[in-house]
Amino acid sequence: MEQRFIVVTExxxxxNTLSEAVRRLGVSVWLHWNSDVLVQLIGSMGASAVFIEFTEERATQAADLADKLLAVYPRLWIVGFAQRADSQLIIEAMRAGARDFVELGASPEIICRSLKQALEQSTRMPAQASGRMISLLGxxxxxGxxxxxVHLALLVKQEVxxxxxxxxxxxxxPTGDAALYLDTRVNFNFCDAVxxxxxxxxxxxxxxxAHHKSGLSLLSLPQNLAELREIAPADAMTLLSLLKSYFKLIVVDLGGFAGTDLLLYALGVSDSTLLVSEQGIPSIFxxxxLLGSFQERGVSTERIGLLTGxxxxxxxxxxxxLAQHLQLPWVGDLPLRSERMIACANQGRLLLDLFPNDPYVEVLRAMALRECGRQGAPRLPPNGALGRLREWFKA
Ligand SMILES: Nc1ncnc2c1ncn2[C@@H]1O[C@H](COP(=O)(O)OP(=O)(O)OP(=O)(O)O)[C@@H](O)[C@H]1O
Ligand SMILES: [Mg+2]
Structure with a gap:
């Protein structure tokens, strides 16, 4: 896969000098000093290295930035750079956690070689436990x-x-639907976690x-959504990225939570996104x-998959x-199972418990296996991180 680098400089x-020098190794993206955006992009782009410029005037700011990024991504490969390497700057960069330092005055071959060595070294490090995040949007x-x-998450936990x-x-x-379906009490919510x-x-x-009896962990939004306004957006974003390093797989029910920043963050860090839509005109509309509003907010929708509900x-x-109308790749059909769903609702049980081989469950079982890389079937296409990035910059 093509490597991606972020370069932070004014x-x-x-x-240009740096991106030209490392062009053979991957694509570089230029960013200013906005740590919140950086935290967000590193996750969604899967950046291999972040270059941070260290100048005398900005040495403290650069060190703070490195510190912040490493708090979220402890294994991130940070490379300090300067026009001329000054030993004081190199020491500052290394103290701040940079793994390497390059001098722009050096020849492009030298810069490229040192980055190549750094990347080789980084792949020899124990792989970061990086979980996969799948989001479902209604x-x-x-x-549905x-x-x-709920079924996808349970199938993954119980069977895969x-x-x-x-x-x-x-x-x-409304908050806490999934917890109700799972009959699990949640006392610790997303804001508590942040x-x-x-x-x-x-x-x-x-x-x-909270834990369901299967061992599946559960985290919901607070009942009082006003609490969301009290948490820092960067912290919410950081938490989402961090959760990916603790959990092997995260299923996110984005439900009707459309248009908010949190939803956009979740989409940003998701590895795949499914939009559940019914066949009727109202649902298509x-x-x-929804897709239009994402595009307006600069989020690329090209790789969202369609799950017919x-x-x-x-x-x-x-x-x-339906896929053509929405211009989305088709991923699967969840069959209409009204009778059985009603029977389940009457007993307060899940379809998976009462009818484990129901065709509805089978569709999600196959998806659970696929998402976990089992059965050799291709996974959903990853979200178009670079496309999304371009969109963000256009916005
Ligand atoms: N495949 C299906 N066949 C029949 N009924 C279904 C199916 N999937 C879900 N339902 C039923 O539709 C209703 C809504 O389902 P669900 O709560 O999963 O939808 P949702 O998209 O999350 O809705 P909300 O926007 O209210 O969060 C429930 O009564 C559920 O039992
Ligand atoms: Mg719902």
């Missing part, structure tokens, strides 16, 4: 996003990754996070509006046509 000429209320997210930590992030609105960011570790995950063969529109 000077376009310096960005085109409109009631299309929560039911699908029983020994690994799996999380269901319940961002659906506030505990600095002390987040395995012990806290095991004790504070809402889906289009409540698929009814009697309706003339096929899922292929």
């Amino acid at each position: 000077q376009e000429a310096r960005f 085109a409109r209320p009631g299309v 996003a929560t039911t699908a997210a 990754l029983p020994d690994d930590p799996v999380l269901l992030l319940d961002f659906g609105y 506030r505990s960011l600095r002390r987040l570790d395995h012990a806290l995950l095991n004790t504070a996070f 809402s889906a289009r509006q 409540k698929m009814d063969e009697r309706i003339e529109m096929s899922s292929k046509q």
Whole structure:
């Protein structure tokens, strides 16, 4: 895969010199000193290295930035650079956690060689436990996003990754639907987790996070959504990225939580996104509006997959046509199972419990296996990180 680098400097000429020198190794993106955006982009781009310029005037700012990024991505490969290497600057950079330092005055071959060595070294380091995040969005209320997210997360935990930590992030609105489906009490919510960011570790995950009897972890939004306004957006973003290093797989029910920053962050760090839409015109209309609103906010929608919800063969529109209307790649059909869903609701049980081989469950079982890289079937296409990036810059 093509490597991606981020270069942080105020000077376009310096960005050009550096990106030209490392062109053979990958693509570089130029950014200014905005640590919140950086934290967000590193996650969504999968950047291999971040170059930070160290100048006398900005040495402290550069060190602070390196520090912040490393707090979120402890294994991030940070490279300091300067027009002329001054030993004081190199020491500052190394103290701040930079793994290497390059001098722009050096020849491009030297810069390129030193980055290549650094990258080789970084791949020899133990791989970062990087989990996969799958988000489910509902085109409109009631299309079945929560039911699908709950089943997908449970199937992964019970059948595919029983020994690994799996999380269901319940961002659906009204809050806590997934917890209700799973009959699990959640006392510790997303905002509590954000506030505990600095002390987040395995012990806290095991004790504070709610757990379904299968072992599936569960984190919901607070009942009072006003609490969301009290947390720093960068902290929320950081938490989402950090959760990916603790959990092997995270399923996010984005439900009806459209248009908010949190949803955009979640989309940014998701490895794949599924939009659940029914075949009818109202659902198509809402889906289009939702996709349009993402584009307006600078989020690329080209790689969102379509999951047909409540698929009814009697309706003339096929899922292929639906995919065409929405211009999304088709990923699967969740069949309409009204009778059984009602039977489950009456007993307060899940379809997976009562009818483990129901065709609806089978669709999500196959997806659970695929998403975990089992069965050799290709995964969903990754979100178009670079496309999204371009969109962001255009915005
Ligand atoms: N494939 C299906 N066939 C029949 N009924 C279904 C199907 N999927 C979900 N349902 C039912 O539709 C209703 C809404 O489902 P669900 O809560 O999963 O939707 P949602 O998209 O999360 O809705 P909301 O926007 O309210 O969060 C529930 O009563 C559920 O049992
Ligand atoms: Mg829901």
